[in-house]
Amino acid sequence: MDSNKYLPEAVSTLIEELNKLPTIGRKSAQRLAFYLLRQSPNDLDQLAGSVLGIKDNVKFCSRCFNLTSAQSDENDLCKICNSQARNQNSICVVEEVLDLIALENTMEVSGVYHVLHGALSPLDGVGPSNLKLAELFNRVKEGADSIDEIILATSTNSEGEATALYIYENLKNSGVKISRIASGLPIGGDLDYADEGTLRRALKGRVGF
Amino acid sequence: MDSNKYLPEAVSTLIEELNKLPTIGRKSAQRLAFYLLRQSPNDLDQLAGSVLGIKDNVKFCSRCFNLTSAQSDENDLCKICNSQARNQNSICVVEEVLDLIALENTMEVSGVYHVLHGALSPLDGVGPSNLKLAELFNRVKEGADSIDEIILATSTNSEGEATALYIYENLKNSGVKISRIASGLPIGGDLDYADEGTLRRALKGRVGF
Numbered sequence: 516m517d518s519n520k521y522l523p524e525a526v527s528t529l530i531e532e533l534n535k536l537p538t539i540g541r542k543s544a545q546r547l548a549f550y551l552l553r554q555s556p557n558d559l560d561q562l563a564g565s566v567l568g569i570k571d572n573v574k575f576c577s578r579c580f581n582l583t584s585a586q587s588d589e590n591d592l593c594k595i596c597n598s599q600a601r602n603q604n605s606i607c608v609v610e611e612v613l614d615l616i617a618l619e620n621t622m623e624v625s626g627v628y629h630v631l632h633g634a635l636s637p638l639d640g641v642g643p644s645n646l647k648l649a650e651l652f653n654r655v656k657e658g659a660d661s662i663d664e665i666i667l668a669t670s671t672n673s674e675g676e677a678t679a680l681y682i683y684e685n686l687k688n689s690g691v692k693i694s695r696i697a698s699g700l701p702i703g704g705d706l707d708y709a710d711e712g713t714l715r716r717a718l719k720g721r722v723g724f
Numbered sequence: 725m726d727s728n729k730y731l732p733e734a735v736s737t738l739i740e741e742l743n744k745l746p747t748i749g750r751k752s753a754q755r756l757a758f759y760l761l762r763q764s765p766n767d768l769d770q771l772a773g774s775v776l777g778i779k780d781n782v783k784f785c786s787r788c789f790n791l792t793s794a795q796s797d798e799n800d801l802c803k804i805c806n807s808q809a810r811n812q813n814s815i816c817v818v819e820e821v822l823d824l825i826a827l828e829n830t831m832e833v834s835g836v837y838h839v840l841h842g843a844l845s846p847l848d849g850v851g852p853s854n855l856k857l858a859e860l861f862n863r864v865k866e867g868a869d870s871i872d873e874i875i876l877a878t879s880t881n882s883e884g885e886a887t888a889l890y891i892y893e894n895l896k897n898s899g900v901k902i903s904r905i906a907s908g909l910p911i912g913g914d915l916d917y918a919d920e921g922t923l924r925r926a927l928k929g930r931v932g933f
Contacts, residue, residue, distance in 0.1 A: 521803065521828050522821075523793040525774075525781035532774040537759050543747065545822060548778075550746050552791070556779050563772035565734075565741040569757075570765050572734035582761075584732040594730065612731075613754060619730050 526552065578654070580630040580647050582612055595627055602626040604658075607666045608651065608682065610634045610675065618668060626666075629654065634674035635681055641674075643681065651682065655689055664692045671698050735761065787863070789839040789856050791821055804836055811835040813867075816875040817860065817891060819843045819884065827877060835873070838863065843883035844890055850883075852890065860891065864898055873901045880907050 522530070526548055533544035551559065574585045576593035583593035595601055605626025609615050610633060618624050631646045643649075655662060667682055669675035683693055699717035700709055709717070731739070735757055742753035760768065783794045785802035792802035804810055814835025818824050819842060827833050840855040852858075864871060876891055878884035892902055908926035909918055918926070 521790075521825055523782050523791050525777040525793070526791060529774040529778055532771045535771075536756055538752065538755070545825075546747070547745055549820070549822060551775065552778055552782065559775050559779055562741045562744075563775040565738040566760065566768050566772040566775070568734040569738055569761055570768055573732050573761065581730075582732050582735055584734070611758070613758060616730055616754075 579606075579628045580632060580650070581615055581628060602663075604661050604663045605666065606651075606654070606662060606664070607668050609668050610670060610678070614668065614670075624666075626664075631669070631678065634669055634678040636674045636677075646678070648682070648685075652685055655686055655691060659689055659691060662691050664694060667693065667695045671696075788837045789841060789859070790824060790837060811872075813870050813872045814875065815860075815863070815871060815873070816877050818877050819879060819887070823877065823879075833875075835875070840878070840887065843878055843881075843887040845883045845886075855887070857891070857894075861894055864895055864900060868898055868900060871900050873903060876902065876904045880905075 520527075529551065530541070530544045530548045533539055533547050534541055536544075539547070551562075572585050573582055574591075575581070576583045576596055577591035578596045579593060581593040581595060583591075590597070596603075602625045606629050607618065607624050607626055608629045608631065609618065610631050612630055615628050615630060618628075629647065629651050631648065631651070633641055633646050635641060635643065635646070655665065665682075665686065667679040669678045679695055683695075686693055697720055698713065699720055700706065700713060706714070729736075738760065739750070739753045739757045742748055742756050743750055745753075748756070760771075781794050782791055783800075784790070785792045785805055786800035787805045788802060790802040790804060792800075799806070805812075811834045815838050816827065816833050816835055817838045817840065818827065819840050821839055824837050824839060827837075838856065838860050840857065840860070842850055842855050844850060844852065844855070864874065874891075874895065876888040878887045888904055892904075895902055906929055907922065908929055909915065909922060915923070
């Protein structure tokens with residue numbers, strides 16, 4: 516069903532490019548393309564410019580691997596690593612930059628981060644060398660005297676749990692306190708809808724009232 | 725919750741631009757942006773190029789208002805209006821170019837099209853002058869001697885029905901045969917799941933076995 520043969524080449528090329536994006540199927544790509552056909556040349560310039568804009572203007576923080584502007588004048592560090600207001604001795608380890616953003620929105624993290632850029636997943640061919648793990652271990656080793664705490668905030672799925680365990684095994688002798696974010700019933704959660712694993716964790720991790 | 729303040733400007737600009745697209749919310753825009761951050765500069769060039777590609781390379785067919793290449797060497801007409809294989813005396817009226825594509829995929833339309841670019845919807849401020857209706861009426865008037873049939877293939881929602889009725893009222897004295905696509909139970913449809921309106925139409929429009 517090549518519906519694109521009835522369309523001008525520029526339109527079918529656009530549909531194909533949009534269709535390459537994750538979660539955007541053929542039908543969505545068609546609808547997006549027709550939406551873009553109705554936009555002004557100026558709007559199209561802006562969209563295309565923003566795609567090209569990330570090409571040379573973004574790099575990773577040399578310490579925590581968060582994203583930072585390539586034109587960052589100060590040094591190779593991101594805003595958070597550069598901030599005097601943050602506790603540089605508490606490191607929160609996350610899988611992705613999006614996780615960092617989610618945690619920042621809680622405004623509960625006073626320390627800094629370390630972004631692994633993934634989680635251990637042997638079935639998908641993701642081993643320790645594919646993540647920023649060596650960089651984390653070096654960072655802890657070099658700062659062992661000053662670092663107060665490492666918070667493992669990887670996901671609570673099997674990959675995230677395995678990654679947290681791997682980090683714990685490697686750092687447990689470093690003398691630095693290591694903690695894991697709590698698992699349990701989400702706020703607003705109904706007890707009888709929760710799965711057994713979650714309930715087991717919620718019971719095990721119970722805290723004084 | 726401006727999660728973009730933790731991101732380099734180039735990334736937050738990209739997220740904002742993607743967020744402007746229909747059906748793409750903030751979360752989807754973030755995920756798409758992070759997907760694009762992992763793509764090669766070449767892939768980004770292709771995507772941006774395809775967006776810019778529709779700027780000057782696409783126009784509407786001067787007869788049926790289907791899309792056509794601006795560089796079309798022959799004339800101002802689209803592939804279908806230019807085709808010798810199509811019956812130029814049967815005009816199928818549709819709301820959008822996407823409807824034309826859906827009908828083309830059935831391979832049941834031997835004639836040509838007229839794309840209205842919308843449907844009458846007074847509540848949304850869409851009146852007859854906002855659609856390619858005058859162009860349709862002119863086209864029928866000029867070709868009244870040769871045109872055999874006009875098939876009204878607008879949607880069967882209230883806007884599509886109103887548009888079909890409006891066209892019928894304006895063309896019923898033109899001497900040209902006017903038909904409406906059938907409404908009824910969709911193929912594979914369960915009778916007891918169909919709404920009353922659909923069942924009523926299916927009964928009314930029953931055909932000899």
